[in-house]
Amino acid sequence: MSEYLSDYASLLSQYDVLGAFWVNIQLTFWAAIGSMVLGSVLALMRISPPASMRAVGAAYVTLIRNTPLTIILVFLVLGVWSQLTISFTDDFNQNFFIYAVIGLSIYHAAFVCEAIRSGVNTVPAGQAEAARAIGLSFLPAARLIIFPQALRGAITPLGNTLIALTKNTTVAAAASVTEISALMKTMIEFRPDVIIAVFLTVALGFVIIVIPVGLLTTWLSQKLAVKR
Amino acid sequence: MKYGKSMTLAALAATTALTLTACGGNDDGGGGESSGGDGESVRIGIKYDQPGLGFKDGEEYTGFDVDVAKYVAKELGYSEDQIEWVESPSANRENMLSNDQVDMIFATYSITDKRKESVAFAGPYFVAGQDLLVSQDNTDIKGPEDLEGKNLCSVTGSTSAQKIKDQYAGTVNLVEQGGYADCVTILGSGGVDAVTTDDIILAGLAATDANSGKFKVVGNPFTEEKYGVGLPKDSDKCQAINDAITKMVEDGAWEEAVTKNTEGADYKYNEDLNPPTPDACA
Amino acid sequence: MSTSVLFDVQGPRAKRVTMILNVVAVLVVAVLVWLVVQKLGEQGQLDAEKWTALFTERTWSNFFIPGLLDTLRAATLAVVGSVIFGLIFGLGRLSSVWILRAVSTVVVEFFRAVPVLVMMIFFYLGLARTGLIQPSNTPFWAVVIALILYNGSVIAELVRSGVYQLPKGQREAGLAVGLTPSQALRSILLPQALTAMLPSLVSQFVVILKDTALGYIITYPELLASARRLGSGDGNILQTLLLAAVVFMIINSALTFLAGRLSRLLSYRTSGKTRPLHEAAAGDETG
Numbered sequence: 101m102s103e104y105l106s107d108y109a110s111l112l113s114q115y116d117v118l119g120a121f122w123v124n125i126q127l128t129f130w131a132a133i134g135s136m137v138l139g140s141v142l143a144l145m146r147i148s149p150p151a152s153m154r155a156v157g158a159a160y161v162t163l164i165r166n167t168p169l170t171i172i173l174v175f176l177v178l179g180v181w182s183q184l185t186i187s188f189t190d191d192f193n194q195n196f197f198i199y200a201v202i203g204l205s206i207y208h209a210a211f212v213c214e215a216i217r218s219g220v221n222t223v224p225a226g227q228a229e230a231a232r233a234i235g236l237s238f239l240p241a242a243r244l245i246i247f248p249q250a251l252r253g254a255i256t257p258l259g260n261t262l263i264a265l266t267k268n269t270t271v272a273a274a275a276s277v278t279e280i281s282a283l284m285k286t287m288i289e290f291r292p293d294v295i296i297a298v299f300l301t302v303a304l305g306f307v308i309i310v311i312p313v314g315l316l317t318t319w320l321s322q323k324l325a326v327k328r
Numbered sequence: 329m330k331y332g333k334s335m336t337l338a339a340l341a342a343t344t345a346l347t348l349t350a351c352g353g354n355d356d357g358g359g360g361e362s363s364g365g366d367g368e369s370v371r372i373g374i375k376y377d378q379p380g381l382g383f384k385d386g387e388e389y390t391g392f393d394v395d396v397a398k399y400v401a402k403e404l405g406y407s408e409d410q411i412e413w414v415e416s417p418s419a420n421r422e423n424m425l426s427n428d429q430v431d432m433i434f435a436t437y438s439i440t441d442k443r444k445e446s447v448a449f450a451g452p453y454f455v456a457g458q459d460l461l462v463s464q465d466n467t468d469i470k471g472p473e474d475l476e477g478k479n480l481c482s483v484t485g486s487t488s489a490q491k492i493k494d495q496y497a498g499t500v501n502l503v504e505q506g507g508y509a510d511c512v513t514i515l516g517s518g519g520v521d522a523v524t525t526d527d528i529i530l531a532g533l534a535a536t537d538a539n540s541g542k543f544k545v546v547g548n549p550f551t552e553e554k555y556g557v558g559l560p561k562d563s564d565k566c567q568a569i570n571d572a573i574t575k576m577v578e579d580g581a582w583e584e585a586v587t588k589n590t591e592g593a594d595y596k597y598n599e600d601l602n603p604p605t606p607d608a609c610a
Numbered sequence: 611m612s613t614s615v616l617f618d619v620q621g622p623r624a625k626r627v628t629m630i631l632n633v634v635a636v637l638v639v640a641v642l643v644w645l646v647v648q649k650l651g652e653q654g655q656l657d658a659e660k661w662t663a664l665f666t667e668r669t670w671s672n673f674f675i676p677g678l679l680d681t682l683r684a685a686t687l688a689v690v691g692s693v694i695f696g697l698i699f700g701l702g703r704l705s706s707v708w709i710l711r712a713v714s715t716v717v718v719e720f721f722r723a724v725p726v727l728v729m730m731i732f733f734y735l736g737l738a739r740t741g742l743i744q745p746s747n748t749p750f751w752a753v754v755i756a757l758i759l760y761n762g763s764v765i766a767e768l769v770r771s772g773v774y775q776l777p778k779g780q781r782e783a784g785l786a787v788g789l790t791p792s793q794a795l796r797s798i799l800l801p802q803a804l805t806a807m808l809p810s811l812v813s814q815f816v817v818i819l820k821d822t823a824l825g826y827i828i829t830y831p832e833l834l835a836s837a838r839r840l841g842s843g844d845g846n847i848l849q850t851l852l853l854a855a856v857v858f859m860i861i862n863s864a865l866t867f868l869a870g871r872l873s874r875l876l877s878y879r880t881s882g883k884t885r886p887l888h889e890a891a892a893g894d895e896t897g
Contacts, residue, residue: 149617150628152635166816166862168823170834171855177503178510178848182519183653184646192479192501228616238617246616267725271824273484276504281727286485288735289419295739299732303724310723376831377839385843386672414746417829423738423745506826509842517653538660538845 108297111287120283121305127200127269127279132262134205139212140247146217147246149238157213164210173203173274192276200272204265211261219254220246252324259317263310280305370406372397373416373424373433373558377507380532380589381436389413391532393434393555395585396453396576400432400557403572404565422446425560432565433558436529439607448610449556450569453582455601457549458488459527461534463515464544464594469522471548472496479503479520481511488524491551508533516542526553528586531595540592549598556607566609577603660846664853669840673850677836678857684750684832685819688757692818693811695758696765703770704795714766721763727824729756734828749830753822761818768810772803776882806882809873816862816869823858833857 145157164172176199180186188198223246231241251258270281284302288295374393375382381391401411416424416435424430425447436456439449462469469475475497482489484504493500503520505511511523512533523530527549534543557569576582582603620628650656663669702714721729733752738745776799784794826835837854841847 147616149620149624150632152628152632162863162866163859166820166859166866167855168820168834168858170823170826171851171858174506174510174851175855177505178513178851182514182517183655183848184649185517185519190501192503196503232616241616263723267723270725270727273504273827274506276484278504281725281731282484284728285731285735288731289485292735292739295732295736299728299736302728303720306725306728307720307723311719377835377842379843383843384839386668415829415831416746417749419735419829420738420745420748423748427741427745429744429746507838507842507847509838509845509847512845513847533842536843536845 104294104297107291108294111291111294111298112301115283115287117280117283117301117305120278120280123197123277123279124266124269124272125309127197127204127272127277128262128266130201131204131208131265131269134201135208135212135261135265138205138209140216142209142213143216143220144242146213147220147242161210161213164207165214167207169203169207169268169271170274172207173200173271176203177275196276200269200275200277203275204268204272207268208261208265211264212258215254215257215261216247216250218257219250219252222253223249252321255317255321255324259313259321262317263313266309266313267306369410369412370401370404370432371412371414371430372401373414373421373430373435375417375435376415378436378529378532379509379536380593381529382434384413384415390589392454392528392585392589393436395589396573396582397432397434399576399581399585400434400569400572403575404568421558425558428560431560432563432569434555435558436526436553437556437558438553439556443558446561448559448561448563448566449607450559450566450609451556451573451606452554452604453557453573453576453606454528454555454586455598455604456526456528456553456555457598457601458491458524458551458553459530459549460546461512461515461523461530461543462521462546463518464542466521466544470546472524472550475500475522477501478522481505481514481520481523482525483508483511486525488526492524496550512539512543522546527595528590528597531590531593534593534595535590544594547596552601554604570606570609573606655848660844660849663844663846664849669850673836673840674833674853674857677831677833677854680750680830680836681819681822681832684753684757684822684825684830685815687754688761688818688822689815691754691758692760692762692765692814695762696769699762699766700769700773703766704773706791718763718766721759722767724760726756726760726821727827729759730824730828732756749825749828752828753825753830753832757818757821760821761814764814764817765811768807768814769803772807772882773799775806776802780881802880802882805876805880808876809869812865812869812872816865819862819865820858 142157142160145153146161148154148157177196181195181199188195227245227249228241231245236244269279272279273282280302284298287298291298374389374391374397376384378391378393382393383389383391398408398411401408414424414430416430416433418435421433421435421437422443425433432450434453437443437449438456439452443449460469460472460475469478472492473496475492477499478497479501480489480492481503482505484506486504489502489504493502503514505514508523508525508529511520514520515523516539523533527545527547530543530545533539534545557573559566559569573582576585586597647656699714699718702710703718705711705714730752733755734748737743737748737751743751773795780798780802781791781794784798785791789797822830822832823834825832826838829835831839834851834854837850838847841850844850
């Protein structure tokens, strides 16, 4: 047993597990911002007056939600970067990190959009009617009256999206970003005898990140709930 | 809310059932056990996704590994339709041999001392080496040292790119992809200057119809990978396989197989080391 | 809330402005598409043979159909497995025995927190070492088990919340006519909860189907892996991957559509809410 532990400890000193987790956390952070912005725009489009905007928003959600994330990431690297030769910086590590963030944002924006839309559905029609009655047009009404309430109602699904995003950063290896799942594979292939310990380390890492997010969103959704 | 115990007991029973069914073997995928009888059939492990070496196209299997395997099988007394092909991905090769799921493996399988602890090897039937694939008109990359400041592609988790970074060119820009075909696509569009892995694998990729004539293998291998025939530890076939490989080299079939599978890749194998003489059997 | 109360029906002027903006937007998109197409042409990605190869019999019979069948094989087993897993642990979380409740909670929360890909890699490399499963079957079982553990946990949550979301009166009425609490659960609450969660369940199948695509990372020969293999052999991987994406989209859209229809169909057969998961609690989905 103690030998197992020392084998495992030597493996940990050889590979930068914390560093790899840090990459996943950074990916989560930037992609959360990206998908929140893009998702809000999409949600706005889906409730906006012009039918064409609503259609585009709906098409985006349907298309992206039904495509595996891996394929989206591979297309960004193989198609956009390699064939269209669009580069953000000459530094490969940074360049692919940005691509991974874009891919994760594109994918999760569809879910953010649906989350916000479900939040909009919790806002009673009277709120919109009141906004209209005091002379607000669509954009001010959406910005001042609907969205603030919708976001509060959307906290639980948004939290779920954030959790899914955190876990999905493990797919970023498809965009040439070295993160924890790729490192875990290398570690196990190098030292298959300590496979359980390696797996538990990675799994617990995610539990530690994900469960507080879950608790926080539950707490927030209760605290911020619009009492009706 | 509280509910009775019968419910939860039923649930427990169902869990057990689930666990049991989940582990109960389902061996129909990929060959399984059919070693019944002498000379009935031979199960050979190959790669399915490595054009030029081992590639599955419907019921047709092509590549250099496949050609050598067919030749060896014939010498051992098996006709082509007695061969049962099994996919052997890199991570599974030792396990498949020690679980007696295949009789031999021809799958870009390098002979190493570490692997010899758990499996036996016949051969080598080819000595590959890590090399670089560049576009046909590239003249300034002649070896790994020239990659300083250049862009390089390799497969996620492979050690070959790391080796270049550590030993030859510290400032190389590295992109890792899901497969070598992705790398070749990127090389074709100019996203990277070179792709690295074993020379014959690169040659096989460059020899596919769509890539033929577009790329060249630099021809300056800087490692030595002796591709052997993986065998179960207790196999008695080693000597017979070695004889077959020697014969294949002598009657020209070996040369023909290399040429056929690397045509259009502008590839010359390392003539100092090839064709190899098989090592003595343990 | 219906969106129509947010704005007036567009008048002639607004309609004209919208029309103009639409045309401008279409033009901008058209220019972008043109630029992309031109660039792809320069790179030789529009060569006819790279595309026509996608519609040959060989492409389908040797690569896409076998790949699709392997995707469906893993997905089907994972669906069945995760429904069973979800029922067991969902009921476990509703149990009156605290130890069962605790165990179920820990199991469900753990497997919901661990990324599917991480589990797949673990089982892929771990199962072969146990010797229980033939090595050539480990990719298949790694995909199936990882999907069952994750999606089963999500379904367990669906079961639990499905029962909680039923109106209180349903259980009380059951007790009032003399049923025991467990009888009420079995014959009144559970049937309604299951009916209510059916659309969400179908949505979860979309997740399962999409996640089988992660199997290519551990060498499971599913659709994406087959597309990659064909692309490596023929040198048109960009095109084969695009085709794989389209196939995934078609199947998943069909499932999503089915979920929508089901929720409308079933809404008057239960007192629970039948909105699919992605609307009710969007985002519990992965790669």
